[in-house]
Amino acid sequence: MDESQSIKTDRRRRRPALSCVSCRRSKIRCDRNLPCGACVRSKHKTCVYEPQGRHSEVTSAPVGPSHPADPLSAVDSEPAVSPVTSGSNHTHRGDALHEDHSTLSLNGSTPVDSTSSQSHGPSFDVRSLLDRIKDLERRLEDSTGNHSPQKNVGQPPTAEPDLVATYPSQSHWMNQIGSRREKKSEPIAMVNRCKALARTVKAQRMPVQNVKFGTNIPPREVTDQLIDGYLRTSETVFRILHIPSFRREYENFWLSPDSADLPFLIQLQLVMAIGASVYDDHYTMRKSAMQWVYEAQCWLISPVPKTRLTISGLQVMLLLCLAQETASVGQDLVWISVGQVMRTAIYMGLHRDPKKLPKMNQFRSEIRRRLWNTILEIALQTSVDSGGPPLIYAEQYDTCVPANFNDDQLKDDDTPVAVSPPEKFTDMSVAIAFRASFPARLAIARLLNEIGTQNTYDDTIRLHNQLSAAYKSLSQQLQRFTLGDRQPTGFQRRLVDLLVRRYFMALHLPYFGPAMSEPAYAFSRKTVVEISAKLYSTVFPAAAFSPRPLQSQINDLSQMSIVPDGDDLARFTTCAAGFARSILSQASMAIGLDIQNQLQEDDSLGPPTPRADLLNIFRDSAAWVYRRIYVGETNVKGYLFSLALLTHIEGLVKGLKRAEIADSIIEVGTKSMRDCVELLKRQTVPQPDEADTTNNAQLDFDAMMAVDQDWEYDSTMQNVLFNFTNIESVLGMQTGSDMMGADFSQW
Incomplete structure (x- = not known):
């Protein structure tokens, strides 16, 4: 040629x-x-x-x-x-x-x-x-x-490749083979053909789901209130959603409910499930909230998990963790679920700061930072609740703290937005200020829950001082916001105060029992009692001065307001489970045991006189536990224990003899349990909208519990039923100890 x-x-x-x-x-x-x-x-x-x-x-x-x-x-x-x-x-x-x-x-x-x-x-x-x-x-x-096909609620969601980013580490199998591949058209064409056939095969193997999602959406006016309840409470501290985007999808949902994305539908239901805890005083939406939680769990365990490796899927997982606690659906196991959420986020690359990843716009960068920040907070919180190690190490992530933006400043485009100065209050200000105390709180959780840590009293004092400095800085920051045009809500300030102060109590509780007999730990005893009083007063400020009636008639409860003036935090701690219940329960028990110990140690000639504010708080806490049962709580042991301890305290104040105190405890305990049985019976009666789905089988409470029979007091029963004053077992400081371990000779 x-x-x-x-x-x-x-x-x-x-x-x-x-x-x-x-x-x-x-x-x-x-x-x-x-x-x-x-x-x-x-x-x-x-x-x-x-x-x-x-x-x-x-x-x-x-x-x-x-x-x-x-x-x-x-x-x-x-x-x-x-x-x-x-x-x-x-x-x-x-x-x-x-x-x-x-x-x-x-x-x-x-x-x-x-x-x-x-x-x-x-x-x-x-x-x-x-x-x-x-x-x-x-x-x-x-x-x-x-x-583009019309969106179908019943179809699995399409993955969002622009929001999902997996970045395998060196041990991943992708890094063990050569990255160079032969890119000849015929083989690659056959590979793609095989992929298409593989998807068809997987779809045919997929089991048919019997769960029908979104069949229990209430009317628009109720839904609006549920969503508003969530957005003004939990979302203001634990940032999960971009509110303008959520509201836009919410409006589209009502325009065409049948075409809504399934991930958004699950998000919507979980938001309503959390908001239901502050919807009213009596938690009338509890059953619906539980159904929404179950539907979200079914969606997350359905086949093709990779389709949920999206920002929307991660938001669902976080909302589910919060909803499980509020709706009391496996709330004791949320720590396990949080571990899955954290690993999912790491797999998606959220543990790496967006600056170190392929370029993405400001909106998506901030959403990733916000979600990682919330994951850290919930992981730490559930670690303290469950007693499990936090499994959080600073060297394993480099994601920065979220920036100080209002939600409406962030738009999904390439237009950069200037960050607001720290002194300007925005939608993220409370979460950012709360994050500043994270290292001090994490150190306490590690000391208490990780294996092999040396928990000496010097370490306790050192961490106490660190947390005190962090708490003071947080308080000053939130106080500075009150001078501006916009400031934190009362719910935000009180919830953050509740979540930070609980670490003081958790840090000193291991020494609370020994402090009853060891003066060297007197500082821990004082700290536990004072912090407990502040925790309870944060939720119910009037309790120290005017406690609620101990026990109203059952028929009267529906006519009275369980929380003062529809207070969101008071309503949340009365209706929700999880940390909302455990913090106040632990605080009230510590106060009751301290009062009891003070009265027993009193050697004055006259009748002992406990601190009036502490006694009022403990009386109010017993009424609070009873009202929790009224709105749907099924655990009655806490109420029995509170009344027994309160009866013993009042007997000591009156100067009653030991046998008289024992008789009073048996009488009060019997009556209180009869009332609880009646409350639980009422909960088994189907509501008008439940009649069609309720089984015909009726529970025979008389046969099961013999509550209609006369209980005869036997003095030999006292060491079995009401032998309860073991401080270590109550506060969870000794494994395997009997909750009713002490005998009446200690009283």
Whole structure:
């Protein structure tokens, strides 16, 4: 071949190839559809177009054994183009994106072609490849009419590749094989065909779900109140949602409920489940809240878990953790669920700051930072609640603290927004101020719950001082906000105060029991009592001065307000479970045991006189526990224990003899349990909207508990039923100890 022919060949090869590869090889006219008409008529398996763009010209090479003339294999570094199977009317966009990003650096560095260092191989621009893919998708939709399908609540959600980012570490299997792959069109086409068939096979194997999601949505006016209850309480401290985006989807939901995305529907139901705890004084939406929690659990354990590796899926998991606690659905096991949430977030790359990841806009960066911040807070909180190790280590994540933005400042576009100054109060100010105390709180949780830590009293005092400094700084920060136009709500200030002060009590509780007999730990005893009083007064400020009646008639409870003036925090701690119950229960028990011990140690000639404020708080706490049973709490042991301890305290104040105190405790305990049985009986009666779904079987409480029979007091029973004053067992400081371990001789 002479030089002129070689030049002509070069010029011909530099012209853009508009026909598909099969038509070019067969030298027939191509209609440039996808797939083209010739491939359809000839039943060709694949219809592939060569990539085009400013870097797609292929330099000519001598024809020979090492450089075949076949354009399908001319250069081994040619990027794979997502093929279309003849007779199919759709492509898989996720596969195309995956294949074209196969040579991207896993650490987010500049993408480099695997063979770009070879002198005879061309280099391709990733942007041109993406543009080519978009063009192919557009042409496919134009030719087949395959537009975006209508969203269906019953279908699994599509993954959000722009929000999901997995970044395997060095031990991941992807890093143990070569990243270079042969990108010849026929094999890659068959790989994609196999992927499509694999998805079909998986879909056929998927079991049929009997759960019908979204069948229990209340009317619009009720739903609005439930959502508002969540947004003004939990969401103001534990940031999970971008409120403008959520409200926009919420409005679209009411315009077309049947076309709502399933992930959003689950989010909506969980938001309502949390908001139901502050909806009214009597927790009338408890059953619906539990149903919404169960539906979310079913969705999360359904097949194809990868489709939930999205920001929306992660928000559902976080909302579920909060809803489990508020609705009392496996609230004792939330620490386990939080571990799954944290690992999911790490798999999605949320433990890496967005600055170290491939470029994303400000909106998505801040959403990721907010979610990681909330995951850390909930993981620490459940660690303290469950007694499990926090499993949080600063060297394992580098995500920064969220910036000080209002939600309406963040929009999903590329327009940068200036961060508000620290002194300006925004939607994130409380969460950011709360995060500043995180290291001190984490150190306490590690000291208490991790194996192998040396918990000396010097360590306790040191961590006490660290937490005191962090708490003082937090208080000053929140106080500065009160000077501006916008300031924290009462719920925000009181909830943060409750969540931080509990660490003082947790830190000193191990020494509370020994302090009853060891003066060296007197500081811990004083701290536990004073902090407990402040914790309870934070929720119920009037309790120290005017406690509620100890026990009203059951018929009177429905006519009275259980919480003062619809206070959100008081209503939340009365209706919800989880930390809302445990913090106040632990505080009231510590106060009661301290009063009892003081009265027993009193050696004055006159009758002992306990602190009036502490006695009032303990009386109010007994009434609070009873009201929790009225609104749906099923655990009555706490109420029995509180009344028995209160009766003993009042007997000591009156100067009663030991036998008289024992008789009073038996009488009060019997009456209180009869009342609790009546309350639980009422809860078993189906409500009007439950009549159709209630089983016909009736529970025979008389046969089960013999509550209608006369209970005869036997003096031998006292050491079994009301032998309860073991401080260590009450406060959980000794494993395996009997909760009713002490005898009446200690009274």
